[in-house]
Amino acid sequence: MSTEPRINDRIRVPEVRLVGPNGEQVGIVSIQDALRLAQEQDLDLVEVAATARPPVVKVMDYGKYKYESALKAREARKNQAHTVIKEMKLRPKIDPHDYETKKGHVVRFLKAGDKVKITIMFRGREQSRPELGRRLLSKLAEDVAELGFVEFAPKQDGRNMIMVLGPHKKKTEAMAEARLAKEQRKAGGVVGETETADAEALDTEVLDTEALDTEAETTETAESAESAEQTEGLVGAAAAAADQTGEEQS
Structure with a gap:
């Protein structure tokens, strides 16, 4: 219809x-x-x-x-802002380097105004030690406390333990800040290109000036040498004429 x-x-x-x-x-x-x-x-x-x-x-x-x-x-x-729930999966005995990588993703999601579902996956005998999962989730919540809060407290769900983090910043605010940062980066790029072009033009002007000075010095040196040669020629001619006159008188 x-x-x-x-x-x-x-x-x-x-x-x-x-x-x-x-x-x-x-x-x-x-x-x-x-x-x-x-x-x-x-x-x-x-x-x-x-x-x-x-x-x-x-x-x-x-x-x-x-x-x-x-x-x-x-x-x-x-x-328009759509609420998105991202998911991040961890192991109870996660390596410190892997933890930092996963935490970086969580930080990025929260900065973008999205919720993050954290899932701790237990395997084998790890299921008998749920405190490991709670301890890891508490640490993660403390590490990102400036960006998000615990919206859904840790809860055991079969082999998994789940916690949901909500962002302090609204999705619309995050989108507006992202657009502003993008515009500033574009403006900075234009300014940088302009400054670079001005610097290159200035360098070119200096080089041109130096070339002109060098050319002027070369011309001046050549003229001086030519003048000296002409002077020496005149002096030699005068001396020869004097000698000839003396011989005639003798």
């Missing part, structure tokens, strides 16, 4: 209570007059209250209305 409202010619009643496009109350009119008013304004006639007597219809842009409704529904789903 379709959940969409009836529009235009699909509204098959003799009279309707008409609402204008700006929310104004027109009153009870025939369906033909209502359709004519909607067509004159190049809009649709949409049934908004089918169970009323007579049904209530409104003149509107139905395509725009559907689009805005879809956006609102999407936003509502984005902010």
Whole structure:
């Protein structure tokens, strides 16, 4: 069965209570007059209250209305928080390294606003020592006390012992913080890239300046050498001319 409202010619009643496009109350009119008013304004006639007597219809842009409704529904789903129960299984004689790993998962779940079901699995003779399971669950509850609390106290269930931890933080708060952290990381990445690009540009500018200075020094040295050579040539020519003059006089 379709959940969409009836529009235009699909509204098959003799009279309707008409609402204008700006929310104004027109009153009870025939369906033909209502359709004519909607067509004159190049809009649709949409049934908004089918169970009323007579049904209530409104003149509107139905395509725009559907689009805005879809956006609102999407936003509502984005902010909707579903309670999730995660499960973590432990052994009574768990290795310290494995315990830290499992505890890390529990911390992550609680930070995300999820509940965590802790299950201690007993095997063989371990079933005769339930205090090992209670001791381990108490230790875990103390280690994550800042993030969660014991919502369901440890209880023996056949070979297993079960405890449920609930988060102090609501799911919606955790989701909002996660979105904020993500936006901050993105903003930090953009700033970092900009600073890196500026630093590279500055380094390039310094290198270009050093290259120009080096080129200028090279040019200046070459010019000085050339000038010295020219001076030496002139001095040599003058000395040769003097010698020749002395010889002629002799």
